[in-house]
Amino acid sequence: MPANPTSLSLERPASLKAALSMLAADPALTPIAGCTDVYVGLQFGTLTERRFIDLWDLKELRGISVDRDVLRIGALTTYTAIIQSTIVQKRLPMLVAASREVGGAQIQNRGTLGGNVANASPAGDTLPVLAAANARIVLRNHKGTRTVAFDSFYTGYRKSVRQPDELIVAIEMPRIDGQQWWRKVGTRRAQAISKIMMAAVRGRDLRIAFGSVAPTVVLAAKAAAVLRGGGSIADAQAALETEIAPIDDVRSTGEYRMKVAANLLAQFWNETR
Amino acid sequence: MKLTVNGKTRTVTAHPMKRLLDVLREDCGLTGTKEGCGEGECGACTVLIDGVAVDSCIVPLAHAEGRKVITIEGATATRTGKALQDAFVVHGGAQCGICTPGMILAAARLKPGASEHDIKVALAGNLCRCTGYPAIFRSVKSALKRGRAR
Ligand SMILES: Cc1cc2nc3c(=O)[nH]c(=O)nc-3n(C[C@H](O)[C@H](O)[C@H](O)COP(=O)(O)OP(=O)(O)OC[C@H]3O[C@@H](n4cnc5c(N)ncnc54)[C@H](O)[C@@H]3O)c2cc1C
Ligand code: FES
Ligand code: FES
Numbered sequence: 379m380p381a382n383p384t385s386l387s388l389e390r391p392a393s394l395k396a397a398l399s400m401l402a403a404d405p406a407l408t409p410i411a412g413c414t415d416v417y418v419g420l421q422f423g424t425l426t427e428r429r430f431i432d433l434w435d436l437k438e439l440r441g442i443s444v445d446r447d448v449l450r451i452g453a454l455t456t457y458t459a460i461i462q463s464t465i466v467q468k469r470l471p472m473l474v475a476a477s478r479e480v481g482g483a484q485i486q487n488r489g490t491l492g493g494n495v496a497n498a499s500p501a502g503d504t505l506p507v508l509a510a511a512n513a514r515i516v517l518r519n520h521k522g523t524r525t526v527a528f529d530s531f532y533t534g535y536r537k538s539v540r541q542p543d544e545l546i547v548a549i550e551m552p553r554i555d556g557q558q559w560w561r562k563v564g565t566r567r568a569q570a571i572s573k574i575m576m577a578a579v580r581g582r583d584l585r586i587a588f589g590s591v592a593p594t595v596v597l598a599a600k601a602a603a604v605l606r607g608g609g610s611i612a613d614a615q616a617a618l619e620t621e622i623a624p625i626d627d628v629r630s631t632g633e634y635r636m637k638v639a640a641n642l643l644a645q646f647w648n649e650t651r
Numbered sequence: 652m653k654l655t656v657n658g659k660t661r662t663v664t665a666h667p668m669k670r671l672l673d674v675l676r677e678d679c680g681l682t683g684t685k686e687g688c689g690e691g692e693c694g695a696c697t698v699l700i701d702g703v704a705v706d707s708c709i710v711p712l713a714h715a716e717g718r719k720v721i722t723i724e725g726a727t728a729t730r731t732g733k734a735l736q737d738a739f740v741v742h743g744g745a746q747c748g749i750c751t752p753g754m755i756l757a758a759a760r761l762k763p764g765a766s767e768h769d770i771k772v773a774l775a776g777n778l779c780r781c782t783g784y785p786a787i788f789r790s791v792k793s794a795l796k797r798g799r800a801r
Contacts, residue, residue, distance in 0.1 A: 383666040388713060390667070410711070417670070417709035418690045430668070434714050458703075482776015483757060484697055484706045 389431040394438040400431055402520040405542035407431040411454055412488035415497045447553045453492025453546040472558035472577050476503045479562050492546040498536045505595040506577035509587035516548040535593035556581020557650045563638055573630040576642040580650040591622040591635055611647055615640040654715045657725025667713035672696045674712050675722055683723035685749050694777030697753035698722050704757050723752035726759050734794040744790030746781035753777050758791045765795055
């Protein structure tokens with residue numbers, strides 16, 4: 379955070395409608411929610427945006443509900459709210475497990491699901507969960523609402539189909555038919571940025587997703603197809619190697635990540651049925 | 652902008668994106684809240700907003716407007732807070748002391764009789780360079796025992 383915030387501006391709409399008109403008039407505004415990414419970016423100087431719009435008080439973006447068997451989580455829902463929700467505990471335990479491992483309590487109290495999705499970091503912990511859950515992202519601008527399959531939400535490293543005048547209003551998940559599984563491998567449980575994460579569903583649905591192994595979250599469709607077809611774990615691991623491309627970075631090497639991903643796949647298959 | 656700090660209504664004239672940490676220290680003169688990392692990693696700047704622990708170095712003033720903020724100065728005026736503070740002294744939970752206010756606020760919401768696991772979860776976002784943690788966990792445990800009458 380620059381010691382002097384006077385170079386920054388903040389719009390504070392009183393309703394979602396007001397927020398969407400402000401964004402329509404001025405799409406250069408950057409939304410802020412729990413600020414756990416934004417303020418770190420300001421502090422480091424990696425975030426060059428100077429004009430912001432505050433979503434934190436927009437009640438329309440909070441809340442967890444089930445409608446026609448679809449779980450809907452408002453974009454502004456915090457990790458703490460997810461962890462405490464009996465609905466999410468029952469329908470999407472892998473999201474509860476992932477949320478428990480995001481930062482410490484202070485981060486869980488402020489960080490939001492919508493912020494994690496919008497921030498689009500390849501290391502975002504909830505992203506593999508949403509991929510494995512076959513989630514849909516609900517976007518809205520002043521003209522209306524559209525729903526995008528999570529699969530096609532990201533278009534590249536830190537890029538998504540969200541337009542500057544759109545807000546993420548909610549994340550929706552159909553009922554999951556199968557056992558849910560989640561693992562995060564990091565250097566230290568709390569606060570650690572992930573080296574690699576895997577979320578998966580095994581049942582009538584079989585979906586396997588990895589985070590931190592490519593510029594965006596990866597749905598390992600080939601590995602899943604091998605396993606669904608009764609193939610061996612070794613064959614599934616070989617298929618997996620063709621669909622992920624982990625890189626070397628400050629946290630880990632690509633080779634290490636590839637090995638861990640293969641191990642996680644085997645562990646998932648052994649621990650579920 | 653109006654907010655309640657440790658039970659007192661304050662009107663501060665500051666930028667809505669000023670860090671709550673700086674507002675507390677500079678505009679309210681409450682220097683008990685410490686800055687460690689300035690990026691949400693260490694928890695030294697922990698305060699409660701409406702009873703919820705947050706890192707004040709990554710909270711804009713705007714998000715405290717109209718809300719109740721408790722800092723270490725306010726927390727140690729309560730029975731639980733005082734019990735925690737005393738226990739940190741007795742059990743060697745504080746060495747240089749930079750992390751201590753944040754530790755106490757992060758622990759303030761624990762219920763008497765909380766398990767070691769609960770304590771570790773509550774303090775997972777608080778780093779200490781000095782003690783190596785066991786003394787901190789001991790301090791919190793003993794305070795929660797003594798603070799039972801809360
Ligand atoms: C110490 C620390 C530890 C962390 N640990 C983890 C971790 O373990 N795993 C992990 O995944 N993340 C972690 N994070 C990152 C962060 O907490 C999460 O990404 C969080 O979910 C971001 O949510 P937020 O509400 O704070 O977003 P903000 O910081 O407010 O916003 C993040 C981005 O999303 C945009 N945005 C937010 N909401 C919306 C919306 N509704 N519509 C459109 N755009 C929106 C903002 O414009 C911004 O670009 C950590 C951060 C810190 C500081
Ligand atoms: S100073 Fe705020 S978390 Fe470290
Ligand atoms: S006592 Fe020095 S950082 Fe904890």
